[in-house]
Amino acid sequence: MASKEFNVIAILHPKKGKTDIVLRQLNEVAEYVQKNEPGVLSYSINRSLRPSKDGEEEIIMLERYKDQAALKEHGSSQTFTAFNKKLAEQDLMRAPMVLKMGNAGHRLPMASLAAFAWKALSSPTPDPKTSTLPERIDPLDLFAGVRLCE
CATH class of the missing domain: 3.30.70.100 (Alpha-Beta Plaits)
Structure with missing residues (x-):
């Protein structure tokens, strides 16, 4: 629930x-x-x-x-x-x-959440004037290398 x-x-x-x-x-x-x-x-x-x-x-x-x-x-x-x-x-x-x-x-366990946030926040933000976003962003890409269980 x-x-x-x-x-x-x-x-x-x-x-x-x-x-x-x-x-x-x-x-x-x-x-x-x-x-x-x-x-x-x-x-x-x-x-x-x-x-x-x-x-x-x-x-x-x-x-x-x-x-x-x-x-x-x-x-x-x-x-x-x-x-x-x-x-x-x-x-x-x-x-x-x-x-x-x-x-x-x-x-998520706190350590995993911190690792996820670090990866998400340290990723470069595309410049909307010069970049195009992919049609679909796979959320699992954000979790690559993040240990989800402790």
Whole structure:
């Protein structure tokens, strides 16, 4: 049976040279979340390992919530709302945030999850202006070399 936990992957696209500003603001949000939102089980901020050829970076958020209600509480918090307002007012983003959400399914052992995340985050991001994506990406390619059982 699937868990009630709710997972979010958020990908932020700061303008060139603005990544550190966005990261500082995200760390303020993370401090608030840690102290005030017990329904947030994990809130991980990750800087892309390989910027594009133009020096553009991504920030990848890996978030885990107790349930969908905890996600809604986080999304409507004054701190998170203020963060989004700052992003717009300070013109820090080059593209809209990409959100992927879903219920937690089978849990990988932590070491395997870390290896999977490392491989996924260290893969180069194709430049949409000069690259074409394959028609189909095999998710198993992401797991190549990752030990799934402990």
